[in-house]
Amino acid sequence: MICNICPRKCNVDREKAQGFCGVSDKLKISRAALHFYEEPCISGKSGSGTVFFSGCNLKCVYCQNKIIAKGFGKEIDEKRLVEIFFELKEQGANNINLVTPDHFVNRIITALKEAKRQGLDLPIVYNTSGYCNENVIKSLSGLVDIYLTDFKYFNSETSKKYSGAPDYTEVAKKALKAMIKTVGKPKFFENGMLKSGVIVRHLCLPNFANETKDILDHLSEYKDSIIISIMNQFTPIDLENYPEINRTLSEKEYQDIIDYANLIGIKNAYVQEGDTAKESFIPSFCELKGV
Numbered sequence: 001m002i003c004n005i006c007p008r009k010c011n012v013d014r015e016k017a018q019g020f021c022g023v024s025d026k027l028k029i030s031r032a033a034l035h036f037y038e039e040p041c042i043s044g045k046s047g048s049g050t051v052f053f054s055g056c057n058l059k060c061v062y063c064q065n066k067i068i069a070k071g072f073g074k075e076i077d078e079k080r081l082v083e084i085f086f087e088l089k090e091q092g093a094n095n096i097n098l099v100t101p102d103h104f105v106n107r108i109i110t111a112l113k114e115a116k117r118q119g120l121d122l123p124i125v126y127n128t129s130g131y132c133n134e135n136v137i138k139s140l141s142g143l144v145d146i147y148l149t150d151f152k153y154f155n156s157e158t159s160k161k162y163s164g165a166p167d168y169t170e171v172a173k174k175a176l177k178a179m180i181k182t183v184g185k186p187k188f189f190e191n192g193m194l195k196s197g198v199i200v201r202h203l204c205l206p207n208f209a210n211e212t213k214d215i216l217d218h219l220s221e222y223k224d225s226i227i228i229s230i231m232n233q234f235t236p237i238d239l240e241n242y243p244e245i246n247r248t249l250s251e252k253e254y255q256d257i258i259d260y261a262n263l264i265g266i267k268n269a270y271v272q273e274g275d276t277a278k279e280s281f282i283p284s285f286c287e288l289k290g291v
Contacts, residue, residue, distance in 0.1 A: 001025070006057040006102055007131055007171045021103040022071040023055035028104075030054050030073035032084045034091055039229055039270050041194040042095065042125065042148065049093025049122070051084060053100050058129045060152075060163045061242060062205075064235055068100075081111040085120055094193050095146065097125040102132045105139065112143045123195060130172040131165055137178035145196040147179040152203065154214040162205075162242070173218075176200065180225050186268070194227075199270075201229040204257055206249050213260050220264050228269040230261060 003014045003025065012018070014025035034047030042048050052065070054073030063069050076084075085096050101108050112124060123145040130150040137147075151172050153159035159168035179198045186197030200219055204212050212230075219228050232254040239246040258271055 003103075005105060005133070005136065007133060007165070007167060008057050018055075018071070019057075019103065021055040021057045022059075022069065023103065025104075025107075026075045027077060027081060027107050028054040028071070028073040028075050029081075029084075030068040032088065034088070034093055035097065038097070038148070039199055039227075041188065041192060041227075042097070042146070042199070044094045044191070044193050046092040046094055048095055048097040048125065049085070049088030049091070050097040050099055050127075051081070051088075053098070053104055055103055056100050056129070057103055058131050058163050058165060058168075062162065062234070062236065062239060062245065064237065065100075066237075078107055078111040078114065081108070082115045082118065082120075085111070085115045085122075086118070089120065089122055093122065095123040095125050096120070097127055097148070099127040100129070101126060102128055102136060105136050109139065109143060116143070123193075128175075130175055131163075131168055132171070132175050134174045134178040137175055137182055141182050145183060146194055147183060147198045148201065149176065149179060149198065150201050150203070151176065151215055151219065154211050154218065158208065158211060162245075176222075176226075180222065185225050186227055197227065198225070199227045199229055201231055203231045203234055204249050204254060205234060205245050206247050206253065207244050209253055209257055212257050216257075216261055216266060217264060220266050224268055226268070228261075228266060230257060230269055230271050232272045 002011055003019050008020040010020040018024055029051055031052040035050040036043050036047045038048045052068055054068050054071050056069040059069055125146040125148050126144045127148040153168050156166040160166040183196050187195045189195050202215050232249050234249050236246045261269060
């Protein structure tokens with residue numbers, strides 16, 4: 001079957017070859033484990049039940065998970081994916097967190113329907129780069145409770161240079177609107193964990209504070225319909241060919257961005273404190289875990 005599921009529209013028969021995403025149409029995951037470094041209302045104390053899918057349709061030059069973006073992982077079927085969901089629940093996961101799932105969405109839908117039929121009652125988190133078609137979001141209605149989405153760029157030249165996607169902003173805007181329409185405003189359990197809603201992440205790039213401010217201006221228009229996560233954890237890895245971003249974000253840069261967010265009235269937001277730009281915060285994919 002010809003695949004045009006993502007904005008790349010690469011027209012590849014993924015039953016016979018790999019798409020731009022770097023994988024075939026068979027489910028492939030690199031890690032399934034509790035994760036404690038998501039936003040507090042996602043990880044909580046017991047962790048988020050993350051399933052890292054192999055491959056990616058964006059392939060940012062500064063990707064922290066390049067090994068899985070290139071396709072590292074193990075092929076599984078939908079039945080095994082359902083089993084993994086329940087294994088994570090037994091470990092105490094607050095939710096099931098599907099990381100970089102867009103290129104497997106059809107198979108994931110099948111697995112989610114079966115898991116819910118078997119009684120899976122945890123919130124489902126769709127953890128995406130934001131570079132996904134709005135019709136994909138619509139197809140997940142009733143299956144996904146929480147969208148944990150990126151909003152990486154506002155300038156097409158920036159998105160083209162660092163992610164090879166000059167249409168990123170246009171796509172991300174449409175996807176975000178579809179997400180909000182699908183799950184509504186954020187709702188929480190009594191223990192403070194997120195029950196449903198949209199969290200929009202923005203990873204601040206060094207030397208791109210003005211573009212970050214443009215993004216915050218745009219996101220502020222959604223008011224209390226979203227939670228914003230302003231991230232300072234940019235970690236430069238193998239970026240010698242991109243000297244302008246080959247460093248961590250300075251404290252001054254980040255504080256200026258936070259001050260701006262306050263200035264324009266952003267209230268529902270997470271900010272990061274301390275030294276988060278460390279490779280130790282990146283999950284290890286040297287060996288398959290929980291697969």
